[in-house]
Amino acid sequence: MELTDAMRTTGTCRYFSDQEVPDDVLYRAFDSARFGPQGGNRQPVRWIVVRDPGLKKAMADLYLPPWKAYFEGISGGDVRVGALPKTVTAADDFAEHLAEVPAIIVLCAEVSGLHPTDTGLDRLSVVGGASIYPTMQNLCLALREQGVATAVTTLLCIEEVKIAEMLDIPKGFITAAHIAVGYPTNSFPTKLTRSPVQDIVSLDRFGAIMFDDEAVAKATAPSDLVAAG
Incomplete structure (x- = not known):
């Protein structure tokens, strides 16, 4: 498919079928994703594909409490979001069924391979993500090309210590995002609201x-x- 078509239709999927994503499909996506731009070609990104039902359930159990707190904030008007009500409802359903997604990909990054230049500013440091998230977006686009949907979330990063212990992530690596991956239950969007x-x-x-x-x-x-x- 055309790149611009992929860019315009790679939305956040909330409803996945139970069909497994084959290894060859994932390999091709990772093979393309690794060419994402990054500082100094330090290549800090590492991936963990989680398929084990027990691990997915444990991750979903960690995801649900912070999501519910966030969801209640949305419902109570304390948290401002630009999403439509049906989108928020779909996100809640996604959280409730996260363990059933065919795969959860954990995006890790080696701290020594990052070079954040904004740590001295009086605000949240985000610059280090420039060597992480372009590669992640490449993965989402490469999966979209093959008819595979994704949902990126950073909410579970709050439980990084527990996730690291669960998945044997060594010291010196952070978790930068978690990506639900699978074939969509519904068709891909033809028009995203931006x-x-x-x-x-x-x-x-x-x-x-x-x-x-x-x-x-x-x-x-x-x-x-x-x-x-």
């Missing part, structure tokens, strides 16, 4: 308009090549 480009891109200064209505019309008009075809 903010328009003109609302999220500025020129030279934050909030300064870069794309006015004329620029948007020009950029989204069918090209001569497409029209000729």
Whole structure:
């Protein structure tokens, strides 16, 4: 499939079938994912594919309490989210059935392979993720190309110590995300809800308009090549 089609339809899947994802499908996805951009080619990312029912159940049991606390915050209005109510409901169903997902991939990263440059700022440090998450997104896109759906969550990272003990993750490695993987029960989305480009891109200064209505019309008009075809 075309890259842009994959990018526009790789949403978060909440409902998975019980069909196993074959090893060769996963191999091809990992083989492509490893080329994600990263600082200094240090390649800090490591993956653990969890299929064992007991391990998945243990992970799901750790996931549920923080999710329920978050879910109650959403329901009570204490937590602000941009998702539609049905999306939040689907996320709750996903949490309740996480142990039944065919595989949970644990995204690990070697701390020595990261180089966060924002640790001295008076805010949350996030820069180290630049050498982690592009590779993760590559994996999601490579799976999407093969008809496999994903759901990325970082909620379980709060239980990193227990997860590390459970999965024999050595010291010096962190858990950066967990990815539910499987074939979707429903079809892939054809249209994801996202903010328009003109609302999220500025020129030279934050909030300064870069794309006015004329620029948007020009950029989204069918090209001569497409029209000729």
